[in-house]
Amino acid sequence: MATVTLNQAQKTYPNGFKAIHGIDLKIEHGEFTVLVGPSGCGKSTLLRMIAGLEGISDGEIIIDDKVVNTVAPADRDIAMVFQNYALYPHMNNYDNMAYGLKNRGYSKAEIDAKVREAARILQLEDHLERKPRQLSGGQRQRVAMGRAIVRQPKVFLFDEPLSNLDAKLRVDMRLEIKNLQQRLGITSVYVTHDQVEAMTLADRLIVMNGGVAEQIGTPIDIYEKPASQFVAGFIGSPAMNFLKGKVSDDKKHVTVGDGVMLDLDHVVEAGRDVTVGIRPEHLELLKDGEGQINAGVRMVESLGAETLAYLDFGANADNVTLRLQGTHKFEKGEKLSLSVPASKIHLFDIESGQRI
Amino acid sequence: MKRVQFEHSAVPYLFIAPQILIISIFFLWPAAQALYQSFLLEDAFGMSSQFVWFRNFEDVLTSSSWTRSAIFTVVFSVLVSVLSIAISLFLAVRADEVIRGAKSYKTLLMWGYAIAPPVAGLLGIMMFNPLMGDLYKAFNSFGFEFNHIENANDAAFIVILIAVWKQVSVNFIFFLSGLQGIPKSVQEAATLDCKSPERRFWTITFPLLAPTTFFLLVINLTYAFFETFGIIDVSTKGAPGGSTATLVYKVYVDGFLGADMGGSAAQSVLLMIMVSVLTVFQFRFIERKVHY
Numbered sequence: 001m002a003t004v005t006l007n008q009a010q011k012t013y014p015n016g017f018k019a020i021h022g023i024d025l026k027i028e029h030g031e032f033t034v035l036v037g038p039s040g041c042g043k044s045t046l047l048r049m050i051a052g053l054e055g056i057s058d059g060e061i062i063i064d065d066k067v068v069n070t071v072a073p074a075d076r077d078i079a080m081v082f083q084n085y086a087l088y089p090h091m092n093n094y095d096n097m098a099y100g101l102k103n104r105g106y107s108k109a110e111i112d113a114k115v116r117e118a119a120r121i122l123q124l125e126d127h128l129e130r131k132p133r134q135l136s137g138g139q140r141q142r143v144a145m146g147r148a149i150v151r152q153p154k155v156f157l158f159d160e161p162l163s164n165l166d167a168k169l170r171v172d173m174r175l176e177i178k179n180l181q182q183r184l185g186i187t188s189v190y191v192t193h194d195q196v197e198a199m200t201l202a203d204r205l206i207v208m209n210g211g212v213a214e215q216i217g218t219p220i221d222i223y224e225k226p227a228s229q230f231v232a233g234f235i236g237s238p239a240m241n242f243l244k245g246k247v248s249d250d251k252k253h254v255t256v257g258d259g260v261m262l263d264l265d266h267v268v269e270a271g272r273d274v275t276v277g278i279r280p281e282h283l284e285l286l287k288d289g290e291g292q293i294n295a296g297v298r299m300v301e302s303l304g305a306e307t308l309a310y311l312d313f314g315a316n317a318d319n320v321t322l323r324l325q326g327t328h329k330f331e332k333g334e335k336l337s338l339s340v341p342a343s344k345i346h347l348f349d350i351e352s353g354q355r356i
Numbered sequence: 357m358k359r360v361q362f363e364h365s366a367v368p369y370l371f372i373a374p375q376i377l378i379i380s381i382f383f384l385w386p387a388a389q390a391l392y393q394s395f396l397l398e399d400a401f402g403m404s405s406q407f408v409w410f411r412n413f414e415d416v417l418t419s420s421s422w423t424r425s426a427i428f429t430v431v432f433s434v435l436v437s438v439l440s441i442a443i444s445l446f447l448a449v450r451a452d453e454v455i456r457g458a459k460s461y462k463t464l465l466m467w468g469y470a471i472a473p474p475v476a477g478l479l480g481i482m483m484f485n486p487l488m489g490d491l492y493k494a495f496n497s498f499g500f501e502f503n504h505i506e507n508a509n510d511a512a513f514i515v516i517l518i519a520v521w522k523q524v525s526v527n528f529i530f531f532l533s534g535l536q537g538i539p540k541s542v543q544e545a546a547t548l549d550c551k552s553p554e555r556r557f558w559t560i561t562f563p564l565l566a567p568t569t570f571f572l573l574v575i576n577l578t579y580a581f582f583e584t585f586g587i588i589d590v591s592t593k594g595a596p597g598g599s600t601a602t603l604v605y606k607v608y609v610d611g612f613l614g615a616d617m618g619g620s621a622a623q624s625v626l627l628m629i630m631v632s633v634l635t636v637f638q639f640r641f642i643e644r645k646v647h648y
Contacts, residue, residue: 051544051548052547053544053547072547072551073544073547073548074547074548074549074550074551075551078548079548080544080545080548082541082544082545083541084539084541086539086541086542086544086545087542087545088542088545088546088560088564089542089564089648090563090564090566090648099546099549099550099559100548100549100550103549103550103551103552103555131648147545147549
């Protein structure tokens with residue numbers, strides 16, 4: 001168990017590219033933190049900085065109470081699970097797990113006990129004598145996890161560990177990782193671009209964009225109160241609808257499209273241009289034409305449990321996505337009438353994208 | 357299980373015909389010729405010949421010069437292979453770590469590959485020329501009494517030096533591509549598991565390069581056996597007293613210069629047998645251990 005603290009951690013590459021712009025973060029004992037963001041946002045770089053695989057240009061990385069900026073990766077007492085497993089192909093699975101222990105001078109008996117225990121937890125007992133290439137993708141990822149847990153490190157680092165697995169296995173392994181982490185109570189940092197993984201695994205979520213932490217919070221906080229338009233668009237699937245709007249003179253309404261007035265639940269300065277965000281699942285379909293928002297159906301996707309309708313809204317035919325539970329039948333071009341509760345309307349500054 | 361039986365046709369045989377033809381003309385026929393000739397005793401002008409069974413082989417195997425040449429060949433081949441593999445591995449590992457200017461640096465290290473063996477031999481022997489060779493002067497000014505014209509070990513040193521130098525660049529290319537074929541994440545996983553870079557090299561990198569090393573061992577032994585002919589012919593010509601003549605070079609000297617066709621043919625048959633045994637040994641016993 002350990003804490004990980006970042007103080008203004010920065011990374012600048014020799015060519016002048018600034019990958020990480022100064023991140024402050026404290027990860028508590030046993031906390032599962034997920035770094036999420038689009039590719040190139042610096043999330044993997046940040047993870048690799050904690051691991052020591054990338055140097056840190058400025059600021060501090062502290063594990064427990066020790067600044068580890070210049071400590072060798074092997075001495076940081078961390079373990080990492082890589083996207084492509086990174087198993088040693090010439091060793092059998094037993095030796096793959098035992099390698100780190102051997103190099104740290106554990107006795108044969110201790111190593112054997114630890115490896116067998118890890119193999120038992122991960123259901124790999126029958127595969128220890130085999131080479132990694134004789135295993136399936138999911139089993140290989142288990143061996144990689146085994147290699148991480150045998151050492152009982154202070155911190156687990158995961159670098160998109162499930163990206164190479166097929167969809168079903170990914171769900172299984174996701175649950176398994178969560179289970180394992182809770183059982184072992186080891187502080188974990190997990191990098192992913194998959195927001196479902198991010199939402200389900202995280203105790204705390206860090207949404208990154210362009211080397212900056214856009215928002216840090218619990219998954220639900222981030223979903224309900226995204227700090228910026230970027231976060232709002234990134235978290236949630238299908239993505240949040242954004243419309244151009246203007247706050248009305250009475251400060252309690254916002255006008256979108258062809259003068260459609262939506263209620264606000266808080267007061268905003270009158271006449272301000274804003275971006276209005278509405279999640280597809282927060283639009284309510286009304287039976288008769290009483291709703292504020294009227295839009296024509298462009299396309300429908302039926303997923304069984306839910307239906308996604310892509311709508312054209314207003315004179316500019318802005319794209320609006322509607323997400324409904326269950327199955328619905330819509331004709332192409334059919335006019336739908338929708339409403340949205342005031343509490344579900346997000347406003348963002350049109351320039352900075354910050355939440356208003 | 358039903359075996360799939362394709363319809364017989366001449367097409368597949370036509371496809372392999374050119375290869376078979378080449379092997380027949382350039383390998384099987386000369387080999388058969390050598391085998392036949394090794395049983396004959398011929399006069400120096402090739403006017404008459406006599407079938408003598410294994411007398412040529414007896415002569416060869418009992419002659420001290422052949423035994424000496426065989427021993428030299430083994431020592432020479434092992435030293436050339438081991439040294440050129442070790443040096444090029446070292447260079448490749450270093451070059452792999454270079455990031456800035458890597459391309460030009462690597463190209464420079466590969467240049468030696470473009471030099472033909474006789475040219476390498478010529479360059480080498482000029483550097484050891486007693487009158488103007490810089491290395492000759494340098495060695496002697498350090499107090500070594502270096503004299504390859506008379507001292508067999510010194511002559512062997514020169515031949516090995518040239519042969520290794522010539523081969524390092526070839527090995528370097530293979531090792532470098534082998535190193536670049538090791539996934540970066542495997543190396544990184546190893547940095548988390550093992551602090552010592554030396555230990556990491558011997559436990560992770562080197563085993564992962566083992567197939568490359570094995571391949572190069574085969575290539576280098578073949579090189580030392582056969583392709584160094586050009587180097588020896590240009591540099592020492594087997595001197596002093598045949599002490600730097602490899603078996604191949606001796607075949608040439610005895611057959612073409614000494615006009616002992618039967619003896620030379622017998623030597624080449626023995627060489628063929630040795631190389632076959634070596635190849636079988638390499639593939640049966642070593643290859644199995646290096647592939648992961």
